[in-house]
Amino acid sequence: MIPIINILNHRNILIFIFIASVVAISTALISEYVFGLKPCILCIYERIPYILTIIFSIIGLGINKLKKITLVLCLLTFISSTILSLYHVGVEYHIFEGTSSCNSAPSISNQTLTIEELRNQILQNQRPSCSEVSFRFIGISMTGWNSILSIILVYLSYVALRKTKYE
Numbered sequence: 001m002i003p004i005i006n007i008l009n010h011r012n013i014l015i016f017i018f019i020a021s022v023v024a025i026s027t028a029l030i031s032e033y034v035f036g037l038k039p040c041i042l043c044i045y046e047r048i049p050y051i052l053t054i055i056f057s058i059i060g061l062g063i064n065k066l067k068k069i070t071l072v073l074c075l076l077t078f079i080s081s082t083i084l085s086l087y088h089v090g091v092e093y094h095i096f097e098g099t100s101s102c103n104s105a106p107s108i109s110n111q112t113l114t115i116e117e118l119r120n121q122i123l124q125n126q127r128p129s130c131s132e133v134s135f136r137f138i139g140i141s142m143t144g145w146n147s148i149l150s151i152i153l154v155y156l157s158y159v160a161l162r163k164t165k166y167e
Helices: 010-033 041-045 048-062 064-092 115-124 142-166
Strands: none
Touching: 010 048, 010 064, 010 142, 041 064, 041 142, 048 064, 064 142
16 A cells, blocks of 8 residues: 555645646536526635646646746645635624625715616626625535635645655
């Protein structure tokens, strides 16, 4: 049997990061476009780290000389992803107040709008509030799952980075 630590080299971890990031983005897009779960603005922001790490992992897998820098970038990206997703969990549990863009109500300015302009503004702003949980899987919101995945990927990125130090 192969010890787990021997499997955790930079290449395998970058492959795992790539697959996990593709699955995370795919899950978010399928939830939105197939199942009709509208994401809030923080949910949209939480997709960005996965898109970045897909790019970083492809670069790290393709150009061996850049493996350390791509692992550092993945680590920093997943740390920011963890912070953002834990903040979002805090907003869901009303520990933190969401940003002004988290409010689901359309912004009404002092300018005079026609009925059609007001209707278009309302229809374009159909995002739920960041504190509303639209779906839970075994009692955990998608944001909670994102936090868990981000923490795991921080750890794996760190392990791979430490291992490259000794290679």
